[in-house]
Amino acid sequence: MAKLALRVNGGNRAVESDDPDVPLLYVLRNDLGLTGTHFGCGLAQCGACTVLVDGRAVRSCIAPAKAVAGQEIVTIEGLGSPDRPDPLQAAFIAEQAAQCGYCTAGMVMTARALLASTPRPSEQQVRDALAGNLCRCGSHARVIRAVMRVASATPGGR
Ligand code: FES
Numbered sequence: 001m002a003k004l005a006l007r008v009n010g011g012n013r014a015v016e017s018d019d020p021d022v023p024l025l026y027v028l029r030n031d032l033g034l035t036g037t038h039f040g041c042g043l044a045q046c047g048a049c050t051v052l053v054d055g056r057a058v059r060s061c062i063a064p065a066k067a068v069a070g071q072e073i074v075t076i077e078g079l080g081s082p083d084r085p086d087p088l089q090a091a092f093i094a095e096q097a098a099q100c101g102y103c104t105a106g107m108v109m110t111a112r113a114l115l116a117s118t119p120r121p122s123e124q125q126v127r128d129a130l131a132g133n134l135c136r137c138g139s140h141a142r143v144i145r146a147v148m149r150v151a152s153a154t155p156g157g158r
């Protein structure tokens with residue numbers, strides 16, 4: 001039995017698992033009930049499972065939970081709330097940047113990591129950052145617009 005001490009969305013969470021290599025995604029969804037992070041491919045190829053770990057975009061389907069113990073994990077639930085959305089969440093709503101929504105949390109978390117390191121990215125930088133996040137519905141153009149909406153509202157020029 002593996003015992004894990006995780007930092008998730010600003011809180012301490014203790015989890016036990018039979019699998020010593022249990023992926024972070026399974027812990028988030030199955031043990032902690034944070035179902036906003038989605039399982040897409042399970043192979044690090046779609047981005048649906050992306051969360052932040054110490055500010056970096058990490059594909060939680062292949063990240064063993066034990067490897068991120070003690071690091072600050074943020075899921076879509078920890079980014080904002082309906083009452084107090086993160087600016088990116090608000091921009092996604094304003095641009096209607098989702099259709100089925102399956103890929104959306106991963107898009108938002110990937111974009112959040114980009115904006116943390118590059119607050120005013122070019123459109124090409126946004127496209128490059130999100131190139132590995134797949135959307136079967138074709139929402140990419142609106143996703144790019146949502147991220148650029150936040151970037152253009154950020155003070156300071158490039
Ligand atoms: S479910 Fe993790 S990248 Fe697809």
Ligand code: FES
Nearest residue numbers: 099103135136137
């Ligand atoms: S909105 Fe449906 S997969 Fe992206």
